[in-house]
Amino acid sequence: MSTQTWAEPYKIKMVELIKMTSREDRLAAIEKAGYNTFLLRSEDVYIDLLTDSGVSAMSDRQWAGIMMGDEAYAGSRNFYHLRDTVEEYYSYRYTVPCHQGRGAENILSQILISPGDYVPGNMYFTTTRLHQELAGATFVDVIIDEAHDPESEHPFKGNVDFDKLDALVDEVGQDKIPYICIATCVNMAGGQPISLENLRQVRAWCDRHDVMLVHDMTRVAENAHFIQQREDAYKDKTVREIVYEICDLTDAATMSSKKDAMVNIGGFLAMNDAKFYEKACGLVVVYEGLHTYGGMAGRDMEALAIGITESVQDEHIHARVGQVQYLGRKLREAGVPIVNPIGGHAVFLNASKMLAHIPQEHFPAQALSAALYVDSGVRSMERGIVSAGRNKETGENYKPNLELVRLTIPRRVYTQAHMDVTVGAVTDVMEQRSTIKGLRFTYEPEMLRFFQARFEPI
Ligand SMILES: *Cc1c(COP(=O)(O)O)cnc(C)c1O
Helix, strand or coil: CCCCCCCCCCCCCCCCCCCCCCHHHHHHHHHHCCCCHHHCCHHHCCEECCCCCCCCCCCHHHHHHHCCCCCCCCCCHHHHHHHHHHHHHHCCCEEEEECCHHHHHHHHHHHHCCCCCEEEECCCCHHHHHHHHHCCCEEEECECHHHHCCCCCCCCCCCECHHHHHHHHHHHCHHHCCEEEEECCECCCCCECCCHHHHHHHHHHHHHHCCEEEEECCCHHHHHHHHHHHCHHHCCCCHHHHHHHHHHCCCEEEEECCCCCCCCCCEEEEECCHHHHHHHHHHHHHHCCCCCCCCCCHHHHHHHHHHHHHHCCHHHHHHHHHHHHHHHHHHHHCCCCECCCCCCCEEEEEHHHHCCCCCHHHCHHHHHHHHHHHHHCEECEEECHHHHCECCCCCCECCCCCCEEEEECCCCCCCHHHHHHHHHHHHHHHHCHHHCCCEEEEECCCCCHHHCCEEEEC
């Protein structure tokens, strides 16, 4: 069989019916939701591309695992299965379960950061940066410039720029840098990978400067797939081998298992250092739960352990990324401006280009996302100035170069026909773009404002 096909390596044995709505229904729904797709009711959505988080379809094996839950308060057998799976597939010796990724970020940030520290990273992520800031650190973006340019075709836009890292050391000194946070398949850059060559250099840089290397491994399998496709030295390695090699280069990891690992809830903090593990166990009981469940039910830890083994299979990840590439290619063929290269988990529409008549302060990506929903019931998400938030010192809006709408594909959920409908919806909206108006806040939350903010048309 040709490896070029992305046809799914599974068949469907249960379906969930979805409601069809009219344009009038959707207009009323988006007004009620304050033009924020996060505030829509899911039953009013036709194709839900809001996120790939916690919305994947579990396999029959994972569901069987759910029935094998050992719901003991302490020492659940599912915890040991999860811990052993993390070590076998991801290399880390110690695992602290958490209710989801941000639970792990909270514990990690509190342990490693002292007020006044700086944490470099290959682009910010919303919850990651917030926990760094709450612990007293300042995030510093050290990703290559190409990552901020939606037109750049660089194959590894997740790479680190060492001039930026060196400049930070010159400015603040390495003692003020507790760790560097490296995300695989960088979400905010458009699902763009880091190369193993670059990661190996980051490892060497960390060793030279006595700085820890922390891995945001939420989408490590998708990153491994791109390494296999684009980095010559790895074309004959399996995704599973590449995933292990990536993890093995890093000291610790935070994981939102709601993404790659295909469970509806869960995550963990993992590390190799025994002292760090001891401190994490001390904090997890405060914020999440005992160190052998950390906010997860036994059954969920079991489904996660099984999901990890499925997530690193070559045929799974080829189909997963293949579907995203299919959607992206179709949109590009239709003349829609998108972020290139097409990412691993989502296609990002370039809203500043599509809605050039709306200035960034009037939230073009937010307006585009709302218009797309009204047109066809396709739910997407803003990733632009609203998501970026405000600088905590000056109160000014961060103004990201990327003003995007994210069409995020859940794993193993939608069909090729759903992707075709999505292409039709986006091209429809493109044609009517001159009728789309900018937005202003009617309610702006202080933290992670994009989740609950409300807007009205200008
Ligand atoms: C989703 C995500 C997180 C946070 O995880 P949650 O499970 O949503 O708390 C952290 N980093 C990245 C890159 C993510 O995509």
